Amino acid sequence: MxxxxxxxxxxxxxxxxxxxxxxxxxxxxxxxxxxxxxxxxxxxxxxxxxxxxxxxxxxxxxxxxxxxxxxxxxxxxxxxxxxxxxxxxxxxxxxxxxxxxxxxxxxxxxxxxxxxxxxxxxxxxxxxxxxxxxxxxxxxxxxxxxxxxxxxxxxxxxxxxxxxxxxxxxxxxxxxxxxxxxxxxxxxxxxxxxxxxxxxxxxxxxxxxxxxxxxxxxxxxxxxxxxxxxxxxxxxxxxxxxxxxxxxxxxxxxxxxxxxxxxxxxxxxxxxxxxxxxxxxxxxxxxxxxxxxxxxxxxxxxxxxxxxxxxxxxxxxxxxxxxxxxxxxxxxxxxxxxxxxxxxxRDGHGASGSFGFMPGLDATESGPLSDLTLSREFRLNQSEFVSGDNIFASADIGNPSAAPIALSSLIILANAGACGAQTETSIALVEAVAVEIAPGEVFALRGSRTVDAAFSPGRWCARIYAQNGQGERVELGSAIEFDILEPSGNSGSTIDVEDLDFWKGSENGENPDDETPTDFPSDDDDLGCGCASASGASPERLPAAALMLLGFGGLGWVRRRRAARR
The missing domain is CATH 2.120.10.30 (TolB, C-terminal domain)
Structure with a gap:
């Protein structure tokens, strides 16, 4: 009380x-x-x-x-x-x-x-x-x-x-x-x-x-x-x-x-x-x-x-x-x-309207970022895209530890160039902010980004980052490479996408399904379209340099995840 x-x-x-x-x-x-x-x-x-x-x-x-x-x-x-x-x-x-x-x-x-x-x-x-x-x-x-x-x-x-x-x-x-x-x-x-x-x-x-x-x-x-x-x-x-x-x-x-x-x-x-x-x-x-x-x-x-x-x-x-x-x-x-x-x-109280509370930056009793895991693989809906396509990205981030983990952001970031290259151009595909993942809970990160002029043709690399209020960042899982084709190219596999809600629930439980399932393939379906995916792995620590985020488009919308089709 x-x-x-x-x-x-x-x-x-x-x-x-x-x-x-x-x-x-x-x-x-x-x-x-x-x-x-x-x-x-x-x-x-x-x-x-x-x-x-x-x-x-x-x-x-x-x-x-x-x-x-x-x-x-x-x-x-x-x-x-x-x-x-x-x-x-x-x-x-x-x-x-x-x-x-x-x-x-x-x-x-x-x-x-x-x-x-x-x-x-x-x-x-x-x-x-x-x-x-x-x-x-x-x-x-x-x-x-x-x-x-x-x-x-x-x-x-x-x-x-x-x-x-x-x-x-x-x-x-x-x-x-x-x-x-x-x-x-x-x-x-x-x-x-x-x-x-x-x-x-x-x-x-x-x-x-x-x-x-x-x-x-x-x-x-x-x-x-x-x-x-x-x-x-x-x-x-x-x-x-x-x-x-x-x-x-x-x-x-x-x-x-x-x-x-x-x-x-x-x-x-x-x-x-x-x-x-x-x-x-x-x-x-x-x-x-x-x-x-x-x-x-x-x-x-x-x-x-x-x-x-x-x-x-x-x-x-x-x-x-x-x-x-x-x-x-x-x-x-x-x-x-x-x-x-x-x-x-005179000095404010965090600008949240609550005394001393700064959502996304407060990490009282928060567990370490190293405790985060990918409970399902990181996926993109395709491996090749042309202008006008939607890049749909998804990942399930779990907290198997005994303490809640507070994050200022969870972001799926795309960088121009192959995953081994060092480039300055970064575009956020999906972003969730002020996230708290309770013990045994899964946070389903879902969203899409339309390919526009910000995406130059060539190889790109997508990664998942978690950051806490102290500025510490880790990379979750393995990176995924994908290609942006020239305007004359044809991916031949474009599907319509719809933003879904972020979903949080038990690591062992199924996602709620109180509405008609969407047309998205499940993580277990064979898409037959060259979809890109990467398996989970322990977080890798990143340098302290800030990440440049360009072209936020329609990112970070709070959506509910429907149950996957079996």
Whole structure:
């Protein structure tokens, strides 16, 4: 059972009133205002006459002058200090550096209206984002995109509109243990909810349960009524796997089954660090767990969104008091010139929406890569291809060890030239990211890549690589050589292919088959087409040099594997 907040924060906070110099930065926050802006306001804590006090550190640039002022609906600070921003005057998602200069935009200004949140759902390597989980309140849709290939196919998309109501998203975050949570409101129905999903390769897959403030049309089978979720404003993942939830008038910790651990409400009695009575006023807008273990909470006066008001403030709260559903205010900011919309720790928390979690890079209690095996041979559907053909690649990666193995990526990579040659041109055929393979489990890596101009005629070599969050890589099994023929050539054996889901299951079990089998030959069929394959082998360690990935096309889609034909 997850431990309550007070026990978790004891690890990073020896005392709620400890304000040593090294802890001051751990309480510093960025406050995003309501309305167009170029900056976040920076507040932290210091000591004044032996008492904790708020300090205004000025502005932090989110956008530079070339981008200008823009509404920012979400801010998450990346581990390398860059800013992951949502909306940004209709750009959808933008990434800016520490000076506010743009490094990435999902679209042109005005093209993506009401993108309300973005979280990193998978890192391929430190500093390399492989998947973004994005919410689009204009289309009532959430989707996953690879920012390395933003014009390519979406990795996942799902609509959330209900009969008579569009969906407006509060946030979408990624949780440890291959889970994600999406916060949604259906205003015309008066419903707020948090949907908990299982994930695979950085994309939500199956709804585990919906936690909703009340009943509504088209409820999923796993449905739990949590009246406290009414008027949901914000939420984040905690280190214990629970959620810190902010609503208009309450703040509470809740597990993924809907059990509330503690709760405070606006208007309940509060005390300051000296025990003097005080009251929080206005309404709650956002809250975040800080590296110091404290909670930073923002309040605003409704209706006064872009003007100063005495109720526009930041509060630093004692976690030990919250664990008892009490409010002890360690410090509070002066009244702000604007209504605070979002709050983020100055150094971020991994940009996943969960405190300290970086999907694909976290490898706590992960087994060594050398334990991975190929439980079925690595195969390509053909040994010769021409332009327009689909290269279908497949491999089953097993974990026969007693510990889970966490990977930042599993990739089937094609290099120009024979397998013994050293070439720089590499093209990803299939990629899965943020993978965790449990003991005794098999991960079926499946996918296809269309032969296009990126493939030069001649011999090519395909290999399987596994990489963990520490940058260690191994090659799995044996390489396969195949040929790209000149445009006038004719492979004579092209078959139509369809992307399949990645499948995970017992090493000794059969794959599930709840749909009509596909037309793909099984691993045991004689294809009669010169198909290329290679047997499994122990992993071989690779040099530390990074691999260049070109032409991502339609790669890494999360698909389900059907049962093989016998």
């Amino acid at each position: 997850p431990k309550p907040l007070a026990l978790i924060t004891a690890v990073v906070l020896a005392s709620p009133l400890l304000f040593a110099t090294e802890l001051r930065a751990d309480d510093t926050v960025l406050v995003v205002p309501t309305g167009p802006t170029m900056n976040a306001q920076v507040f932290g804590l210091n000591e004044a006459n032996g008492e904790p006090a708020s300090v205004d550190f000025g502005h932090y640039p989110l956008l530079d002058s070339t981008m200008g002022q823009a509404p920012i609906r979400d801010l998450k600070v990346l581990p390398d200090g860059r800013n992951l921003l949502s909306d940004v005057a209709g750009r959808g998602v933008a990434i800016t550096d520490a000076l506010g200069a743009s490094e990435f935009s999902l679209d042109a200004p005005g093209a993506r209206l009401r993108i309300t949140s973005a979280s990193v759902s998978a890192y391929a390597a430190p500093g390399e984002i492989a998947r973004l989980l994005i919410t689009d309140s204009n289309r009532s849709q959430a989707f996953v995109v690879d920012p390395r290939n933003p014009s390519g196919r979406l990795n996942w998309a799902r609509g959330f509109a209900l009969p008579g109501s569009r969906a407006s998203f509060v946030d979408a975050i990624v949780l440890p243990g291959q889970k994600a949570a999406l916060g949604i409101t259906w205003a015309t129905l008066g419903v707020s909810a948090i949907d908990v999903f299982s994930t695979s390769s950085g994309s939500p897959q199956t709804v585990i349960r919906r936690l909703a403030s009340t009943t509504h049309p088209n409820q999923p089978e796993e449905f739990v009524i949590i009246p406290e979720l009414d008027q949901l404003r914000a939420f984040m993942g905690l280190a214990n796997g629970n959620l810190l939830v902010t609503t208009q008038y309450s703040l509470f910790e809740m597990d993924l089954e809907g059990d509330i651990k503690w709760k405070i409400t606006l208007g309940q009695g509060a005390v300051d660090a000296n025990g003097e009575a005080m009251t929080l006023r206005g309404e709650f807008t956002d809250a975040t767990l800080l590296p110091s273990g404290r909670i930073a909470l923002t309040t605003a006066q409704p209706g006064v969104w872009t003007s100063p008001h005495v109720n526009h403030r930041v509060y630093w709260l004692s976690p030990s008091a919250l664990a008892n559903s009490e409010i002890e205010v360690i410090a509070r900011s002066p009244a702000l010139e604007f209504a605070p919309y979002r709050i983020e720790p």
